[in-house]
Amino acid sequence: MKKALRITLKTLGVILVILIIGGLLGWWYVSSQFLSFEDDYTEKTEIPELTIDGYTFLDRNDNGALDVYEDDRASIEDRVVDLLSQMTVEEKIHILKGSGMASGMGMVDPEEGIPGVVGTIVATPRLGIPAINLSDGPAGLRIEPTREGVDRTFYATAFPIATLLASTWNTELVYSVGDAMGNEALEYGIDVILGPGANIHRHPFCGRNFEYYSEDPLLTGKIGAAMVNGIESNGIGTSVKHFVANNQETNRNYNDTRVSDRAMREIYLKGFEIIVEDAQPWTIMSSYNKVNGTYTAESRDLLTDILRDDWGFEGLVMSDWFGGNDAVAMINAGNDLLEPGTKKQWKALTKGYEDGTLDMDAVDTSVKRILTLALKSKKMTDYTYGENPDLEAHAEITRKSASEGIVLLKNDDTLPLQKGKNVALIGVYSYDFIAGGTGSGDVNEAYTVSLEEGLANTGFSVNQKAKEVYQKHKNANPEAFIKPEGMSAMFNPYLPPEMSYDDAMMQDIANDSDLAIITIGRNSGEGGDRVVEDDFLLSEAEKKMLSAACEAFHAVNKKVIVVLNIGGVIETASWKNQPDAIVLAWQGGQEGGNAVADILNGNVNPSGKLTMTFPMHIDDHASNANFPQNGMPMQMMDMLFGKDEVPEDEMVENVDYTNYEEGIYVGYRHFDKADLDVSYPFGYGLSYTDFEYGDMELVYENDSLKVTLPVTNIGDVTGKEVVQFYVSKDSTQIDRPEQELKGFAKTSELSTGATDTLEVNIPVKSLQYWNEKSSQWTLEPGSYVIKAGASSRNIKRSVQIKI
Ligand code: BGC
Secondary structure (H helix, E strand, O other), X not given: OHHHHHHHHHHHHHHHHHHHHHHHHHHHHHHHHHOOOOOOOOOOOOOOEEEEOOXXXXXXXXXXXXXXXXXXXXXXXXXXXXXXXXXXXXXXXXXXXXXXXXXXXXXXOOOOOOOOOOEEEOOEHHHOEOOEEEEEOOOOOOOOOOOOOOOOXXXXXXXXXXXXXXXXXXXHHHHHHHHHHHHHHHHOOOOEEEOOXXXXXXXXXXXXXXXXXXXXXXXXXXXXXXXXXXXXXXXXXXXXXXXXXXXXXXXXOOOEEEXXXXXXXXXXXXXXXXXXXXXXXXXXXXXXXXXXXEEHHHOHXXXXXXXXXXXXXXXXXXXXXXXXXXXHHHHHHOOOEEOOOOHHHHHHHHHHHHHOOOOHHHHHHHHHHHHHHHHHOHHHOOOOOOOOOOHHHHHHHHHHHHXXXXXXXXXXXXXXXXXXXXXXXXXXXXXXXXXXXXXXXXXOOOOOOOHHHHHHHOOOEEOHHHHHHHHHHHHHOHHHHOOOOHHHHHHXXXXXXXXXXXXXXXXXXXXXXXXXXXXXXXXXXXXXXXXXXXXXXXXXXXXXXXXXXXXXXXXXXXXXXXXXXXXXXXXXXXXXXXXXXXXXXXXXXXXXXHHHHHHHOOOXXXXXXXXXXXXXXXXXXXXXXXXXXXXXXXXXXXXXXXXXXXXXXXXXXXXXXXXXXXXXXXXXXHHHHOOOOEEEOOOOOEOOOOEEEOOOEEEEEOOEEEEEEEEEEOOOOOEOOEEEEXXXXXXXXXXXXXXXXXXXXXXXXXXXXXXXXXXXXEEHHHHOEEEOOOOEEEOOOOEEEEEEEEEOOEEXXXXXXXX
């Protein structure tokens, strides 16, 4: 017996040793291939100076002479040509891929780089080209807030999620957010922000919709361009992502988007095209997915023919992290930079050079683009970053933008509230407000203002009976209230379980307070798509909580307000008749609670409008027929090591490939065409005041329709109005949407009785459709109707024109 025990223990011991050695070898292998695999951070290297004719230059080459590329009086173009001529093939191949993931995993020595940087353009020390730092992401700069041995923090501002920013329909405001975000990058030594995201909300369940703006490409393009221009006004680059047709997270690295040329041009590419035209971003990020069988990162058609030749994009294209499959094909196609860079790619490029498959002209073109970015960067100037951005000023911008993107969905004589009211906060998310989504779109912010704090900050009192219920619930479930940190926070949304209230308890709270606010919270992010149960639909606990609160509060003539602290569309049709008001707060960043309170107490009059449709049922969306339901989570190992191609006959629909059968009929384009009722239409949003639209006038000038429209505030309080301009084609010969958004504008803050005359430019070329027969944009002659609407289903003025 003893012997048997000894043998068993011995066997267990051997297994343990094997496991430990195996684990160590595995970790060594992963880190040598995917994490930092060379030490090339040289940004802090001392560069000697040269003085010529009393003018000081940096002698980056340290050869005691002034090379053209060192002469900052020469054009960047000439300097790049000079640099390229001095580089060896090895140096060129080296710069085509980043230095691995180390810093992104928080592993970098602060002396050598900036913790939290998720990728780099590698340095070329011999020529004094420094490493360029790339950091996420759309809702704020993602860097590590703490550093070993450093007695201070490095917080970045969590701005509102992209969907909220788009809901402001205010390009100037979005520019100011971009400007603040870019300033944080500048002050923390980051050269390129990996954002904004410009993918289309094809279906409400895409886990990353919060990082994207809208179901409409024009709005996506205009808001995206404002963000790019704001960030880049600091001399910091952007990487507009994920190019293109990357609309689901299920099997995200390998899914094949099967889509028509027309839908590509009119819907999925259009937003990117507008951003290139209006903002010429420094970089664009290719996506993980394939389009019609080819990885976007390997598609010459997308990256060179369309992006460069058709649109005139001048910047560089980088891959998404570990995206693409064949490094040589990527460079040959025009994907200039491979991120974060792996040893495997380095070897593949070297082999491609040796066997002649790597196109050396393409290499030179890509290297030039990379060098151009490096020369443009702050690293090549004598700018010293201070690591002290004005976080307080940025918090103000956050609060202002967050309140302007909040959409008032329902208001039965309830809002604004009088200050001083005692508010019963119902539901965990009233106390645990969600600032933003997860994944690379997450930000390491210093704090998040909850709704509870926001109300207290703006002159309300928070009902203690309701708070006690929350406290008890939290104490009973301590584990569920631990916020995931670091890498774990990236892929695990913080979603503590909802509370349950019995009727007596709710009545007690109702008797003890002036009104109830119920917060419904949702969160999602990179690596997973959303689902129907307990996500799109309210959970059983939420339904009960809502009914109980409405019953108890209405019984004593008190109001119930629902606040939606969500990152994507949820079902509203079945319950929206119950509460007295519904405030769509989205995820407003670190100042979220203050921003909602500003709306509730009337400090800010709501002026946000929906950038997507809220459907009656999820299957009303045409795309629902082809969207993964309950899709599998991200496979990390597949992402790192690649996955064997799945034979066509074994492919799983909506996992290995997704047919975009709905074509151009995404969002309101479909709901209008199919004449479906919706819960809230695209463009919808209420205000505390009313607006009157005057006569719309149209003038044809320089291939554009110049539209003017006076808007007057005819209500009692100051406010702003978003006006949307839709265009319909009368008696069309082709299959086209009933109407499409072709312009929008927002009034200034109008006091009672004040008028603002809005001016919008609709280029005639924007009325074209993509003609698949001739593969070109085509203008259908005849009569069009230009409409001005307060939403897509509330058209107030229209004018007919002939083209
Ligand atoms: C995401 C990108 C992000 C990159 C770097 C990828 O997983 O798809 O959006 O910029 O990681 O964090």
